[in-house]
Every structure is written in structure tokens, then in C-alpha cells.
Amino acid sequence: MSETNQIQPSAAGNSGKMLRAMVGIGILCALMIVLTFQGTLPIIKQKKAEALEKAIFKVLPGIEKTEIFQLGESNNFAPVNGEGEEGRVVYAGYDENGRFVGVAVEASGQGYADILRILYGYDPEKQAVVGFYVLESKETPGLGDKIEKDAGFLSNFEALDVTLKEDQSGLRNAVVPVKSGTKKHPWEVDCITGATISSRAIGNIIGASTERWAPLLYKNKDTFAKQEGEN
Amino acid sequence: MADQIKNKTGFLATLQENPSTDEFIKGLWRDNPVFVQVLGMCPVLAVSNTAVNALAMGLATTFVLLMSNILVSSLRNFIPKQVRIASYILIIATFVTMADYIIQAISIELHKALGAFISLIVVNCLILSRAEAFASKNTVGKSILDGLGMGIGFTFALFCLGAVRELLGNGSIFGVPFFPDNFQEWIVMILPAGGFFTLAIWLLIFNAAKQRRATT
Numbered sequence: 532m533s534e535t536n537q538i539q540p541s542a543a544g545n546s547g548k549m550l551r552a553m554v555g556i557g558i559l560c561a562l563m564i565v566l567t568f569q570g571t572l573p574i575i576k577q578k579k580a581e582a583l584e585k586a587i588f589k590v591l592p593g594i595e596k597t598e599i600f601q602l603g604e605s606n607n608f609a610p611v612n613g614e615g616e617e618g619r620v621v622y623a624g625y626d627e628n629g630r631f632v633g634v635a636v637e638a639s640g641q642g643y644a645d646i647l648r649i650l651y652g653y654d655p656e657k658q659a660v661v662g663f664y665v666l667e668s669k670e671t672p673g674l675g676d677k678i679e680k681d682a683g684f685l686s687n688f689e690a691l692d693v694t695l696k697e698d699q700s701g702l703r704n705a706v707v708p709v710k711s712g713t714k715k716h717p718w719e720v721d722c723i724t725g726a727t728i729s730s731r732a733i734g735n736i737i738g739a740s741t742e743r744w745a746p747l748l749y750k751n752k753d754t755f756a757k758q759e760g761e762n
Numbered sequence: 763m764a765d766q767i768k769n770k771t772g773f774l775a776t777l778q779e780n781p782s783t784d785e786f787i788k789g790l791w792r793d794n795p796v797f798v799q800v801l802g803m804c805p806v807l808a809v810s811n812t813a814v815n816a817l818a819m820g821l822a823t824t825f826v827l828l829m830s831n832i833l834v835s836s837l838r839n840f841i842p843k844q845v846r847i848a849s850y851i852l853i854i855a856t857f858v859t860m861a862d863y864i865i866q867a868i869s870i871e872l873h874k875a876l877g878a879f880i881s882l883i884v885v886n887c888l889i890l891s892r893a894e895a896f897a898s899k900n901t902v903g904k905s906i907l908d909g910l911g912m913g914i915g916f917t918f919a920l921f922c923l924g925a926v927r928e929l930l931g932n933g934s935i936f937g938v939p940f941f942p943d944n945f946q947e948w949i950v951m952i953l954p955a956g957g958f959f960t961l962a963i964w965l966l967i968f969n970a971a972k973q974r975r976a977t978t
Contacts, residue, residue, distance in 0.1 A: 549845045556837070556849050560856035567860040571867040582870045644878065669878045676877065 580614075583650070583666065587622045587635040590652035590662030594624030594632050600755065608751045621748065623755040624652070631756040633661060634748050638740035643728040645669040647678075651688065651737055653745065655752040658695065659717075660706075660737065663688035668729075675729035684723050684730055692717035693741045695749055706741055708734025785904050789911030795888045796919030796961075797968040802888040806920060807957035809879050813936050816924025818872055820917025822865060822880060824910070826857040827889050831909035833857075834897040841898075850893040851884070858883045888916060923960045927951045 587597050600608040600623055601615040611620065622635040633654040639646055647670070652662035665679045678684060694703045704718040708731040714721035720734035748755075795801045802823070809819040833853050834841075841849045862880050866873045873880070883889065892912055897905040925935060931951030933941045950956050 545842065545844070548842050552837075552841050552849060553845055553852075555840070556852055560852055563856055564859050567863050571863040574867040575863065575870075578867065578870045668874075669881070671878070 583637075586650045586664045586666060587624060587652075589664050590635050590650050591624035591633045591654075592652075592662060593626050595627045596625045596629075597635075598623045598625070598755075600634075602747065606747055606750070608747075608754050621744070631752070634755065635662075636740060636744050636748075637666070638736050640732060640736035640739065642668060642732045643670055643675045647729070647732055647736065649733065649736060651740070653693070653741070653748055655749050655755075657690065658693055658745075658749070660688050660691035660693055660741065663733075663737070670726070670729045675726050677723050677726040678729045678733050681723050681726070683721065687714075687720045688737075690717065691720070691737070693745045694718075695746055699746050699749060702742055702745060706734060706738035708738075782904070782907060785907040786911040789908065789913070789915040790918065791915070793912075794915045794919060794968075795912050796916060797965060799888075800965075801891065802886040802916065803961075804882060805879050805886065806923065807954065807961065809876060810920050810923035810927060810957055810960070811952045812875075812928045812932070813921060813924040814872070815875050816920040817917065818865070819876055819879060820913075820920040822861045822876070823883055823886060823889070823916055824913025825861055825864075826854060826883050826886075827892060827913045827916075828906065828909035829857045829860075830854045830889060830893055831897040831905040832902060834893045835900060835902045835905035838898045846898065847890075847894070850890060850898075854889050854893070855884045888912065919964070922964055923957065926960050926964075927956050931956055 584597070588594060599611050599613075599615055600621050601611040602619040602621070603609055608621070614620070620637075624632045624635060626632050633652050633656075635650055635652050637648065637650050639648045641647070646667070647665065648667035650664045650666055651660050653659075654661045663685065668676065668679065670676045670678065691706060692704065693706060695701070696703050702718075704716065706718055706720060708720045708722050709715075711722050711724045711727075720730070720737070722730040722734065789795065793799060796803075796806055805819050805823070810816045830850070830853050834850055837849070858881065861883065862873075865876065865880060892908060896908050900908070929935055929940060930948045931953075933939060933945045933947050948956070951960070
């Protein structure tokens, strides 16, 4: 009994010490992270905007100029100055003669490791996805990150069919990921063996995004074309 | 020649006699984290495909190692033994998160090239081992020297691998072409297998040099 009495105060003292140390270090670490985050935020935002600009030129081949459009309440697009509201903006691209080429759309979804952020180019004339670029990915190096490098996989997005139904209410054939080597139709995405989850995720992200955006963009293609004519 | 070797040994011996410089020198050469301790192999093999990636990963690791050594050493009397590993991991993870933001602010492309390996610095056993084996038992000054020495030694080793792999696998160094246009690149060198080949050759050279020094 006397032993227990002796141990108890020392154990309580130890717990207090441990708690103090962990909480103290936790607060200090949180403070350092927040300060670094706040300090680097404006620079990172600017760099990301520059990277996005570069990516738009990659997914819309042959463009010379871009314009930002925002989706309004009545499903119409209007040009915006600055960044616009996230999730409602698209980037129209024009060639050197000012002719409207297509629209770059940002999309995101769950990958294998984390959220995947991608950009794809939509050509309303061809009714097809004409380019694809990974903006942000934490997929497994050497496996999942093949979605950025695998030439066969990237060729899926050179002319991925996203033709609309007659009434323009949605896609005639939804974009679907298929097992590697079994692609038969132009609206299918041939996945990568060894990066199945990541490549399937890309197919699904583009599928969901085109289902939402393709009808809207197609209906408003004259708005994008007119805009450059006015400039 | 024998005199030269003797002189070099003499110079190194003089440096090592000074305890402060020894803390620094040991990480660079005698206890090099990659070539001698063979620690932190995951980034060494994965991100050493180009000289720039290797240097960036090396510097990021040095930053985390140095800063965590400083903080662990400063708080060594405040952290109870029972929670020391949890505290060290928390401290290391904080500096890795900071390094992640800083690299993004420096270059998004570089951040993309290093990918998931920046976050994986948290589990680089080199950093935790220096916190546990050295910083928690020594003064801040000594821990700074140890962190710097080990960090620079790690960066040096990564650079040795990255430079060779880029040179042979891509025909360039820091992106600048080195060989004539008709040079046939050894693609295998920038693939994962090339990492193992290059590391094996460097380990061979390092051990041969060490043995030679021991026998003279």
C-alpha cells in the first residue's frame, strides 16, 4: 500500500510533464506551420496561376491567347477579370487569327493517394477532348504517376469523343475507363496496367466533368467565339 | 605519392582532432549517411534521376535535418523520455511541411518533380536517427554542426548519383547537353534500375578508397 502511495504522485507528475511537453511542442509546431503557410501563400498562388496558364496552352494546341469566362446563374458564360469563382470558371483559347479554338476546363477527384487536379481541353467543333494535363498529383512515383508520362495513356485524350445527344441534354456516350488494351470506342479511356486506380480515376474525373460541362460549353460556343471578335 | 597520402591523412587527422570540426566532417565522409550508413535509401534511389532533383531533395533534407536537430537539442531537457519519439516526429513533420510550402513557393515544377518524396522526408530514418542518437544528447552548437555535416554529406551523395544518372541517361548535366548529338542515351540509368546500378558503383568506389586508406 505504501508503495502504491509513493508511485502515484510520481506517475501523475510524469503525465503532467508529458502532457505539457506534447501540447507545448504541438502549439509551437502549429504556429510555425501557420506562419510559413501565410508567408508563402501569395507567392504560391501566383506561381500556380502561371503554371495554370502554361497548362492551358498545352491542352489547347495552337492557341495564342486565353480569356477567362465564368458560368452565370442562368447557365450563360460571361468574361471575368481576375480569378473568378472557383469551380465556375473556364478558359477559352484563341489562335493567332483570333479564331476560337476551344475551352480548357479544370476538374478534380479522388486519386489513389490524394485529390488529383487536372486540366483538359474541349473542342466544341469536334465535340471532343483534345488535350489533358495533370496539375496536381501525389500518386505513387513510378506507378500511379504514369498518368502524367505514359504516351499510350495520354493518346486517349488527343480526340476523346464527347458528342452530345440530339437534345443536347447530356453526352451520347459517357466517357468510361476500360481495362488496358480493350478500348474499342472513341469515348473509352484505355487504362494503364500497374496504375489502374490512378488511370481509372482520371477516366472517371473526365467522365463526370464532361457530363456537366460539355452541354454548357457547346450551347455557349458562340459566346466564346464572339468575345474574341469584339476584342 | 606516399608522402601525399600521408599529408592528406595528416590534414584529416588534424581536423578530426578538433571535436567541433569532427562533428561536421564525420557526416561528410567517415560516417556519410548514404555511402557508409546506407540510410534514407528511398529518396536516394528515387529522386536521383537528374542533378537538379537530387540537389533539391538533398537541400530539403538538409534543411529539415538542421532545423529539427536545433529544436530537438534546444528542447532536450524539456521532453520526457516516454514521449520523445512522438515529439521528434512532430517536430520533423513540421519542418517537412514548411519545406513543402517553401519548395512550392520557389518552383511549382520542382515541387511536381519531387512529388510525394517531399512528404516522405518525414520518414527518412536519417533524420530521426540524428535526433535520437545525437541532438537529444548534445548541445545546440554541436547539433548544428552534426546536422549540417550529415545534410551536406547526404546532398553530396545524392548529387553523385544524380549527376552520373543524368549524364549517362540523358546526355546532359543540369539540363545542359554534355555529349555530341549522336550520343545514344542509356535510358536504363534514369529508370529505377539505374539508381541501383549507380549506387552500387559508388559504394564500391567508396569502400575501395576506405580499404586503401586503411592499409596505407
